[in-house]
Amino acid sequence: MFRVIASKMIVPNMHLLTLAAPAVAREAKPGQFVILRAEEEGERVPLSLSDWDAQSGTITVVFMSIGSTTGRLALLAPGASIPTVVGPLGNATEIENYGTVVCVCGCYGIGSIFPIARALKRKGNRVITIMEARSSYLFYWEERLEAVSDKIIHITRDGTKGHRGHAGRLPEILRGLEEPVDRIIVNGCTFLMKRTSDETRPLGVKTMVSLNPIMIDGTGMCGVCRVTVGSVTRFACVHGPDFDGHQVDWEELLQRRKTYMPEEVVPLRTSRCEERHLRSQEGKS
Amino acid sequence: MNLNSVSQILDFAIEKEEEAAQFYRDLAAKMGQQHVGEVFESFAREELEHKAKLLAVRHGNMTLIDSQRVTNLKIGDHLVEIVLSPDLEYKQALIIAMKAEKAAFRLYQDLASSTDDANLKGILLTLAKEEARHKLRFEIEYEENFLREN
Amino acid sequence: MSESEKKKYDLRRREMPKQPPEVRRYNFSEVALGYSVESAVEEAKRCIQCKKPLCIPMCPVEINIPAFIKSIAERDFVGAVRILKDKNCLPAVCGRVCPQEEQCEKTCIFHKKGGQIAIGRLERFLADWEAQQRELEMPEILPSSGRKIAVVGGGPAGLTVAGDLIKLGHKVTVFEALHRMGGVLIYGIPEFRLPKVIVTREVEYLRKLGVELVTDFVVGKTRTIDSILEEFDAVFVGSGAGLPWFMEIPGENLNGVYSANEYLTRLNLMKGFLFPKYHTPVKSHLRVAVVGGGNVAMDCARSALRLGAESRIIYRRSREELPARLEEVENAEEEGVIFDFLTLPLRYIGDENGWVKAIECQKMELGEPDASGRRKPIPIEGSEVTYPLDAVVCAIGNSPNPLIGATTPGLKIGKKGNIEADEKTGATSREKVWAGGDVVTGAATVILAMGAGRFAARSIHEYLCSL
Numbered sequence: 001m002f003r004v005i006a007s008k009m010i011v012p013n014m015h016l017l018t019l020a021a022p023a024v025a026r027e028a029k030p031g032q033f034v035i036l037r038a039e040e041e042g043e044r045v046p047l048s049l050s051d052w053d054a055q056s057g058t059i060t061v062v063f064m065s066i067g068s069t070t071g072r073l074a075l076l077a078p079g080a081s082i083p084t085v086v087g088p089l090g091n092a093t094e095i096e097n098y099g100t101v102v103c104v105c106g107c108y109g110i111g112s113i114f115p116i117a118r119a120l121k122r123k124g125n126r127v128i129t130i131m132e133a134r135s136s137y138l139f140y141w142e143e144r145l146e147a148v149s150d151k152i153i154h155i156t157r158d159g160t161k162g163h164r165g166h167a168g169r170l171p172e173i174l175r176g177l178e179e180p181v182d183r184i185i186v187n188g189c190t191f192l193m194k195r196t197s198d199e200t201r202p203l204g205v206k207t208m209v210s211l212n213p214i215m216i217d218g219t220g221m222c223g224v225c226r227v228t229v230g231s232v233t234r235f236a237c238v239h240g241p242d243f244d245g246h247q248v249d250w251e252e253l254l255q256r257r258k259t260y261m262p263e264e265v266v267p268l269r270t271s272r273c274e275e276r277h278l279r280s281q282e283g284k285s
Numbered sequence: 286m287n288l289n290s291v292s293q294i295l296d297f298a299i300e301k302e303e304e305a306a307q308f309y310r311d312l313a314a315k316m317g318q319q320h321v322g323e324v325f326e327s328f329a330r331e332e333l334e335h336k337a338k339l340l341a342v343r344h345g346n347m348t349l350i351d352s353q354r355v356t357n358l359k360i361g362d363h364l365v366e367i368v369l370s371p372d373l374e375y376k377q378a379l380i381i382a383m384k385a386e387k388a389a390f391r392l393y394q395d396l397a398s399s400t401d402d403a404n405l406k407g408i409l410l411t412l413a414k415e416e417a418r419h420k421l422r423f424e425i426e427y428e429e430n431f432l433r434e435n
Numbered sequence: 436m437s438e439s440e441k442k443k444y445d446l447r448r449r450e451m452p453k454q455p456p457e458v459r460r461y462n463f464s465e466v467a468l469g470y471s472v473e474s475a476v477e478e479a480k481r482c483i484q485c486k487k488p489l490c491i492p493m494c495p496v497e498i499n500i501p502a503f504i505k506s507i508a509e510r511d512f513v514g515a516v517r518i519l520k521d522k523n524c525l526p527a528v529c530g531r532v533c534p535q536e537e538q539c540e541k542t543c544i545f546h547k548k549g550g551q552i553a554i555g556r557l558e559r560f561l562a563d564w565e566a567q568q569r570e571l572e573m574p575e576i577l578p579s580s581g582r583k584i585a586v587v588g589g590g591p592a593g594l595t596v597a598g599d600l601i602k603l604g605h606k607v608t609v610f611e612a613l614h615r616m617g618g619v620l621i622y623g624i625p626e627f628r629l630p631k632v633i634v635t636r637e638v639e640y641l642r643k644l645g646v647e648l649v650t651d652f653v654v655g656k657t658r659t660i661d662s663i664l665e666e667f668d669a670v671f672v673g674s675g676a677g678l679p680w681f682m683e684i685p686g687e688n689l690n691g692v693y694s695a696n697e698y699l700t701r702l703n704l705m706k707g708f709l710f711p712k713y714h715t716p717v718k719s720h721l722r723v724a725v726v727g728g729g730n731v732a733m734d735c736a737r738s739a740l741r742l743g744a745e746s747r748i749i750y751r752r753s754r755e756e757l758p759a760r761l762e763e764v765e766n767a768e769e770e771g772v773i774f775d776f777l778t779l780p781l782r783y784i785g786d787e788n789g790w791v792k793a794i795e796c797q798k799m800e801l802g803e804p805d806a807s808g809r810r811k812p813i814p815i816e817g818s819e820v821t822y823p824l825d826a827v828v829c830a831i832g833n834s835p836n837p838l839i840g841a842t843t844p845g846l847k848i849g850k851k852g853n854i855e856a857d858e859k860t861g862a863t864s865r866e867k868v869w870a871g872g873d874v875v876t877g878a879a880t881v882i883l884a885m886g887a888g889r890f891a892a893r894s895i896h897e898y899l900c901s902l
Contacts (some may be wrong), residue, residue: 023652023657023658024657027656027657027658037614041706041712041713041714042714043705043714043715043716044614044705044715068714069714083614084614084650084651085651086612086614086651086652086653086657087653087656087657088656088657089653089656216697216700216701216705216715217612217613217700219612219653219656219677219836219838220677220678220836220837220838221677221678221679221696221700221836222679222694222696222697222700223679223681223693223694223696223697224693224694224697226688227688228688230368230370231368232368232370232372233681233687233688234372238838239372251789252688252789255690255788255789256688256690256789258690259690259691259718260716260718263710263711263716263717263718264716266710266711266716270711318837318840318841318848318852319848320840320848320849320850320851320852321850323850324850356802356803356805356811356813357813358811358813359813359814362814363684363779363781363782363797364682364683364684365683365684365685367683374834374852375850375851375852376680376683376834377683380683425805428811430851431680431831431832432751432831433729433758433832434727434728434729434731434732434758434830434831434832434878435726435727435728435750435751435752435831435832
């Protein structure tokens with residue numbers, strides 16, 4: 001069992017969970033993820049690592065409460081335990097001295113890009129972080145990112161901070177930097193990554209994305225996380241999760257992520273009391 | 286491409302075997318997994334053996350035997366073209382080889398139908414059969430290793 | 436056998452009670468119900484206790500078969516269990532999934548007359564009987580040797596190594612990537628063939644013997660083998676063959692196309708057949724096709740049936756060549772699985788939303804026999820046929836996961852991605868590293884993995900004693 005050290009909602013619907021997982025904390029690298037189960041009957045879900053402390057043996061994940069499992073994770077209190085935390089899974093993000101790297105992030109990607117930006121800075125890169133959200137109240141970890149970035153730019157749908165708009169503003173923002181960009185890294189929801197890749201393709205800048213298909217085991221056993229990258233089928237859990245955004249078949253990824261939408265709603269509509277009742281009935285039969 | 290005599294055809298075929306060997310050697314060097322690299326190296330060696338056989342025929346030390354009909358298991362035909370990448374597995378290496386041999390077979394078949402010279406036609410069809418036999422060898426290996434449960 | 440001899444011997448195999456097909460096709464409960472005590476004793480009495488038993492050499496784990504059968508016949512079940520568990524630490528599992536018909540029962544002296552002793556059923560009977568007893572007899576454990584062994588993979592091979600070495604006084608830790616121990620026993624074989632409560636029980640037995648069981652630990656990611664060797668004296672790799680094969684035909688990434696691993700893991704490990712009580716979603720399909728003919732394919736097809744779908748097996752060869760256990764094929768046929776033999780999928784056809792809606796196949800015929808005498812299937816031109824469906828499960832095989840090979844320098848890997856290991860000892864190209872089971876041979880049976888585990892344990896023990 002893995003103990004919850006800290007659990008809080010950092011901005012509306014975005015939650016932070018710090019767990020005691022010493023084996024994972026010891027090996028964790030930027031860009032990797034863990035698979036969690038919130039309870040015995042729970043699903044296995046992948047969450048990117050946003051921070052870790054090998055000394056104290058803890059890891060931190062940032063996630064949006066969007067389904068039954070993330071919903072339950074969000075309700076955990078410090079001292080509670082969850083049955084599964086396995087990792088670190090996936091390949092670490094490639095970190096070299098590229099020159100100038102633009103880190104584009106939104107949603108839970110703001111959390112997961114933090115260790116990447118930190119590692120890039122340590123490697124001597126000039127780091128420009130572009131954070132995107134619907135509105136300014138959804139930004140978090142700004143101080144943390146400021147500490148590891150040479151520049152921070154904001155984009156908000158409603159214009160409450162920084163540029164008004166969404167990823168479509170990127171080409172003009174990148175031009176406005178008036179400096180060559182050597183690499184772009186995007187963490188966030190599928191639409192952000194897709195849109196960013198579409199916008200940067202004509203600019204010819206390598207754009208790395210962190211894909212988020214459905215997963216079960218996370219070790220290459222089941223193939224449900226398969227994505228098409230440059231006409232080759234890849235398993236995101238073992239070949240990724242980072243891939244070249246310009247080569248990803250985004251339509252296919254979006255379509256595959258919808259596979260269980262009807263079923264995912266069912267646990268959301270079943271109350272905990274009803275669930276307990278159903279389980280106690282099963283015990284009797 | 287000048288294929289007006291048996292010796293010119295043989296030279297062409299010898300060149301093709303060398304190209305095939307090079308193709309596999311290049312792939313071997315790109316493989317991320319060593320054991321798959323070794324698979325492509327072994328394919329390259331096989332192409333060189335074919336080349337040596339054709340060289341022997343070219344220099345009159347051997348004749349090409351016109352074998353009977355070669356079985357076509359048609360295993361690779363409906364499979365997708367494997368996109369070359371460093372992460373190939375043994376299974377995919379065999380599919381690449383099957384398709385390459387089939388393409389070579391087609392080439393000789395097409396050349397054979399484009400000539401009326403009986404002698405030239407004969408040698409081209411024999412070369413086609415050689416390629417068909419190479420394809421069969423890969424098909425059998427694929428079947429034995431990857432079609433055990435199907 | 437002469438007529439008088441036939442009269443002397445009881446050649447009637449006692450029937451195994453089973454759920455009737457029309458009932459069991461709707462539930463995930465175990466199909467075979469097990470012998471009653473009386474049936475077991477009757478069956479055991481049939482065994483003539485050959486002086487030179489032909490069954491023992493066919494058992495990959497060398498169980499003293501006539502001895503445990505004799506004890507059953509004498510109603511000394513405690514004694515029988517002791518003999519059985521001396522060689523087999525997972526008897527309830529083996530009694531259910533071992534292909535005895537290809538092994539010990541095949542060479543039984545009564546086989547020619549169809550009266551071979553039902554060794555598997557007796558093994559299962561004993562294991563189940565023991566489980567019902569209040570106190571389990573613990574075997575003798577030798578004094579601590581001070582040596583530590585790490586086992587990678589909590590499947591049959593790894594659990595056997597753990598069971599053997601713990602009794603010899605060594606400390607054993609099993610590292611398992613998933614959240615439950617058992618490997619294929621827990622994720623691959625369905626509930627109706629192998630109830631998971633049995634796997635849990637067998638694993639608990641190992642815990643009681645003192646084996647340390649660590650789940651959620653991916654060797655190669657959480658820690659490498661080299662890192663583990665800094666703390667342990669030896670490592671056994673039993674990580675199995677879990678990398679799924681796909682057909683490599685167009686449309687493979689459409690929604691509704693599963694690997695057998697995914698399909699079975701959702702149902703077995705994640706208990707998806709109890710969705711939504713268990714949260715891993717499983718879809719209700721109307722028509723499912725399973726491509727393949729092995730035990731895995733049968734498991735998938737029979738599971739699909741139980742979930743309420745029309746279920747068909749699409750197999751490239753004929754019924755005689757199905758690699759699955761005959762018993763499972765017959766069970767599938769009784770339950771109503773449709774079989775399409777000599778059929779090969781060419782491509783998946785999708786709808787406008789990216790869901791599979793049909794599969795186009797080609798019919799095959801058996802060609803001339805090849806050098807080995809086997810007739811190979813050859814496609815019939817122009818015989819294309821399309822089956823409408825909403826799910827396809829690819830159950831055509833697996834190979835070993837490349838993770839261990841990629842993270843252990845100096846470990847020799849064969850062309851099929853398997854770890855190269857000595858047939859008799861399981862020793863690999865790395866000192867202190869042994870391997871056995873599917874990771875060495877490619878996908879095979881539970882009992883062969885256990886046999887490999889037994890040999891490796893012996894070799895590891897010799898090595899540890901020499902330190």
